[in-house]
Amino acid sequence: xxxxxxxxxxxxxxxxxxxxxxxxxxxxxxxxxxxxxxxxxxxxxxxxxxxxxxxxxxxxxxxxxxxxxxxxxxxxxxxxxxxxxxxxxxxxxxxxxx
Numbered sequence: 001x002x003x004x005x006x007x008x009x010x011x012x013x014x015x016x017x018x019x020x021x022x023x024x025x026x027x028x029x030x031x032x033x034x035x036x037x038x039x040x041x042x043x044x045x046x047x048x049x050x051x052x053x054x055x056x057x058x059x060x061x062x063x064x065x066x067x068x069x070x071x072x073x074x075x076x077x078x079x080x081x082x083x084x085x086x087x088x089x090x091x092x093x094x095x096x097x098x
Contacts (some may be wrong), residue, residue, distance in 0.1 A: 055080055 057072055058079070071079070 010018075055083070 055076060059076070
């Protein structure tokens with residue numbers, strides 16, 4: 001605390017180790033985060049397309065090996081959901097979906 005000419009004390013800033021630092025992640029600047037978001041969306045889109053292709057291939061295999069089985073849309077959706085739960089996708093070491 002210092003005294004000014006009027007006899008009033010003025011507060012001094014806290015020591016550097018007590019000052020609060022802004023809570024920013026230096027590893028993820030906004031531009032880099034946007035790139036990660038775009039890449040993640042691209043991966044998810046590709047995964048959906050590959051999942052649809054894989055599901056159709058599984059359907060064909062089962063239908064060709066067992067006569068008279070036709071999957072309803074409900075069963076197809078259940079199979080797709082079950083396959084999605086099996087795969088955990090990681091981007092840059094962080095889980096982004098399953």
